[in-house]
Amino acid sequence: MSSFLNLRSARRVLLMLAAVLLAGIALQACSKAPPDRLGAPIEGYNHTSAAINYFTVNGNGGPNIGPFGGGGSQTCCVGMPRKWRPGLTVVVEWEKDPTPHAYGDWPEPMFSDAWSARMKKEKTNNTLHRAVVEVAPYKELGVIDVHFLPCNQIAVSAVAELPGKPGYPFSYPRKMEVPPVCPAS
Known part of the structure; x- marks a missing residue:
């Protein structure tokens, strides 16, 4: 009977350890949000x-x-x-x-x-x-x-687009001349 209780206790400890391990993995997975x-x-x-x-x-x-x-x-x-x-x-x-x-x-x-x-x-x-x-x-x-x-x-x-391609926000010519008067900054 005593060995049966020890086996039962060991199983309970292993199940608790497994539950804690799984909970830890689950919590860790939740905290792995992509970086900002x-x-x-x-x-x-x-x-x-x-x-x-x-x-x-x-x-x-x-x-x-x-x-x-x-x-x-x-x-x-x-x-x-x-x-x-x-x-x-x-x-x-x-x-x-x-x-x-x-x-x-x-x-x-x-x-x-x-x-x-x-x-x-x-x-x-x-x-x-x-x-x-x-x-x-x-x-x-x-x-x-x-x-x-x-x-x-x-x-x-x-x-994430190259200059000159659709979706690129600017379309400046490669060569630009300095205007006679620069705009105020």
Whole structure:
């Protein structure tokens, strides 16, 4: 009789342990909601004749972009909400070189001391910029596309569509000229 009670007690303990284990698994499954934020790659499009030496989105680096260039070169990443919401903004900071090909006309031999001194002086013409930019609405989070426009204007999208395809929020021409008067910021 005593061994029967021990066996019965052991079964009861095992059943209780199994119930606790299943309850724990069920609770864990409930808490595995998809994350609210995801890491999205960064890509840039430069619609101006200046060079974008570097840029960041919320402190995360993007690639450098030559005049009228960009696309196809992504860096990682910016934490973005899975779902767009009104008022969603990012901070874009960048360095702009207004005369990226000036060194091609210099008489000094490339990489000589005189050329290096001139390059150092030329870099003082580069300007730093910062903008808080509203992100265009998106249904599905994709790549963070930063568009550099004339007059130090910025547009940002995060859609899962490529520029030029249906559903992409912007249709800027690749080459844009600076207007005679820039709009007030």
